[in-house]
Amino acid sequence: MAAKIDHDDLLTCPICYEQFTNPKCLPCNHTFCQLCLKSYIITQLGGEGKQAKGFPCPVCRQEVTVTDPELTSESIADTMPDNHVITSLIERSAQVSASCEDEKWCGPCYSDNEKTLAVSWCTQCSETLCENCVKYHRRFRKSKHEIISVDEMKKEKTKPAQPLDVEEPCMKHTGEVLKVYCVSHKEMCCVICLATSHRKCEQISTFEEMVSTGSKNTEYVKKFAEHLDNLEERTDKLRNKTDENLTTLNNRHDEISKKVTTTVQQAIDKLDHLRSSFLTTFKQMHKGESIKLTEAKERIEVLQQNVKKGKKLLKTVQEQGSPKQVFITTEKLKMQLKQHIDSLQTELINASFIDYNLRTDDVIETIRNNLTSVVEVDINQTLGLCSSLKEISSIANCFFIEDIEPIDVMKLEVHKEHSVKPNGEITGGTYLPDGRLVFCCFTNKKLKVYDKDGNFLFDTSCKKRCPRDTCLISSSEIIVSFDDGINKYEIQQNELKEKEKISSKCEAWGLAATKDNIIVGYEKEVDVLSMDGEVVQSFSRSRDHVSYVAVALTGNIYYSDGNDIVCKTLDGREVRRFTNPKLQRLLGIAVDKNDNVYVCGNESNNICVFSADGSHSKMLIMDINLPLNIGFNSTETRLYVCTSEDGCLFYSLNKKG
Structure with missing residues (x-):
């Protein structure tokens, strides 16, 4: 019997925080319940019956293109492909949980609110039976169903489950599934992709050919898993560093505000006006810089969660998936994370870790009657966020088979x-x-x-x-x-x-x-x-x-x-x-x-x-x-x-x- 899947967050919708119901997958590889996604799109587009060229993903905010201009807000979610991997993992988890709970008691008796110890198991009905129910079951299913003992059933269930292997939908062509891999462009393709965009490519392989030289634990997948570990560590450090900078900035804001207030209060009425003017300006400046860092922190946290979920999904599929499924999942995770990192790096290209530098005038007493300002605050920019993101991007570049080493x-x-x-x-x-x-x-x-x-x-x-x-x-x-x-x-x-x-x-x-x-x-x-x-x-x-x-x-x-x-x-x-x-x-x-x-x-x-x-x-x-x-x-x-x-x-x- 397969082990219980202990990855609830992989099976939980990020909108309703419940287990997925009819999971739908967006091109960025984020998955949502169909009804949750439908409600979200309706809200984003301003009501039912609305048409649009696209909408942002609820998690990563990447734009999702709506290819059919006739679709309305309430029908767009229906056209998104099903996430068959998540569906299969949910089904397996449910089967394991049900087996663990129900195999002790007779199924028919239990349905009548009676707890009778089960002694047998019908292999066709997947149902536990007590001694009396076995007799009735054989009468109604005579010579059709195989009935074995509970002990034999338990032995059967200890056999390894079949590797997870599902048809993955093409995100570009509705109704088509991924069939081959273009080595030249590092893209997974359906038959339409192959006929239209890759017809001139010479290096085309089936997924079976791509994994024929090794198992799900090949060096390629191992190396990708190592990159995920590295990426998780870097994003965690970057998030902590951003959080620390935000805390320090708030403390410096309080410190400078108090110092300025003390200085101004020692001066005449004119300085009172200058104090108020400074605090207002400084507060606005601080608000703007805090918003920048907070937004950067939130975007980094999204990336961090994507990496963690990617690790868990890869590990789960490694444990339960076929070599082909492991390869497909790896490629999907590569594309997803690379898109997110590129998007994050583009958004934060000019962001910096900052501090405030207070400059005061030592001769306030002698020139107070001519003062136009008391103090000034400069923003000291140190190593930019983009520099740290560039390190993360270098890891993402390693997701591609030919780019493990920097380009010479x-x-x-x-x-x-x-x-x-x-x-x-x-x-x-x-x-x-x-x-x-x-x-x-x-x-x-x-x-x-x-x-x-x-x-x-x-x-x-x-x-x-x-x-x-x-x-x-x-x-x-x-x-x-x-x-x-x-x-x-x-x-x-x-x-x-x-x-x-x-x-x-x-x-x-x-x-x-x-x-x-x-x-x-x-x-x-x-x-x-x-x-x-x-x-x-x-x-x-x-x-x-x-x-x-x-x-x-x-x-x-x-x-x-x-x-x-x-x-x-x-x-x-x-x-x-x-x-x-x-x-x-x-x-x-x-x-x-x-x-x-x-x-x-x-x-x-x-x-x-x-x-x-x-x-x-x-x-x-x-x-x-x-x-x-x-x-x-x-x-x-x-x-x-x-x-x-x-x-x-x-x-x-x-x-x-």
């Missing part, structure tokens, strides 16, 4: 896959959250959208303006640079809808973005803007040609200055500068999650990759005709290069050895 740029190689050749010159592009790709067609004055395999989907006219570059600023918005400034566009299913213009200088070119800032490349400078277009910082350049820009996960900015690649912080401090003599007229630039830098040599017709510190470089692509811009897909396994004459070229990015 000298071992990188590329293989050309296909190309996109619209009429006119492509000068920039960006991937959307759903994997589609937007290109700026400069000469055609259009934004063109393709799927990840280069198939054209639709285009949007830029109204006689020439788009130059584009980047994502949220899950639903992109920005596009033109010769007269920058515009926002809303991402829709079959359209990019133009929104407001962002105030900026003319002749904007390269674009990149952090959570709070837009980075714009011009011919003679690079500007850091707020989201409403106000210039925060400006860096001069020595070369009069277009400037593309890139932003690393650390928030550092990369751009070209002459033949140098320059790395600066958002506040203008130069971190490093490096070059390669084989690169001429540096244009497009991109930075991966390991801070390796990829640069287009427009006149030298090549692509060079630099290590994070600039000490090593390698010519990644040679003899490419006038490359302009460069970028990655979300998993950084594909590279696209925009060229002046050959359209956009797609390459798979691999690591030798």
Whole structure:
């Protein structure tokens, strides 16, 4: 008999906190009761009968896309796939609990509120029977059912249960189940995925083939479990550190407030006014910083809980699942945790651990009649949250089989896959959250959208303006640079809808973005803007040609200055500068999650990759005709290069050895 599943939180709905009823799974892999999810969606969308393009997950707040625009709020939950793993675990748990409770007493007698000791067991009915009920059972089920003793039944139940093995639904195609694994893109696929998005992929394996070389305790799964342990430890430390910082900040707030109050009370009536003014301002400042840390803490706690549940689910499936199920569960957990960590890192990219620094005026008594303020409080930012999150992200990168070790740029190689050749010159592009790709067609004055395999989907006219570059600023918005400034566009299913213009200088070119800032490349400078277009910082350049820009996960900015690649912080401090003599007229630039830098040599017709510190470089692509811009897909396994004459070229990015 299988052991009782002692993981109640795995089987508990995070909305109603009861055991799941008809569990439904969202694309982010969070599961909810069908009725709970239905009620939540109705509330989120503002009532029954409402239609929407999506809704946020109740746990991680990732946007869930509603693919059918005709669905209303009360029917969306019904279309979400069932979580068969959770359903099977609930059934097993129930069977074990029922057996432990009922096998002592005769089932028919017990149903009549009589407790009679059971002596036999019907293998077909799975029912315990006393001596009298055995006779009646045999009369009504003569020669049909096998009846054994209770002792024999107990021996039967001690046999190991069959490994858990269920059909996993495809999150992209309703009604389809996952059948194969694309090794090239590290994605699980149904038959429709295979026929549409992976038809050109050469490394396709069945799940049975993926696990045929080992059991559920293979080194691959063991290593993933170790990463989960490491990730849980890091998130726990980060959460505690954030909590400690919040406590310290509150204590410092109280300490400074008292000191300021004491100082002001010793002064004249004018100082009373200044005290009140200071406390109001300081309280607002403190409230804002406390909210930031509290929100960061809550997001980290969500990640922490996801990791803990992931560990428990993996352990349970290892104990009770087939090798295929263990592999599928591992891959699902990888995708879920990587999505959460990427989302968390994007949201908290500029967050910092902070402290207050009090500065007082020692000559208050002599100048009190001219005072305009008593004290000032500075926020001392130390090691940012993003730095700690980067450590967590490095663990998440290890979830992928080929990325166990940091990328060595000298071992990188590329293989050309296909190309996109619209009429006119492509000068920039960006991937959307759903994997589609937007290109700026400069000469055609259009934004063109393709799927990840280069198939054209639709285009949007830029109204006689020439788009130059584009980047994502949220899950639903992109920005596009033109010769007269920058515009926002809303991402829709079959359209990019133009929104407001962002105030900026003319002749904007390269674009990149952090959570709070837009980075714009011009011919003679690079500007850091707020989201409403106000210039925060400006860096001069020595070369009069277009400037593309890139932003690393650390928030550092990369751009070209002459033949140098320059790395600066958002506040203008130069971190490093490096070059390669084989690169001429540096244009497009991109930075991966390991801070390796990829640069287009427009006149030298090549692509060079630099290590994070600039000490090593390698010519990644040679003899490419006038490359302009460069970028990655979300998993950084594909590279696209925009060229002046050959359209956009797609390459798979691999690591030798």
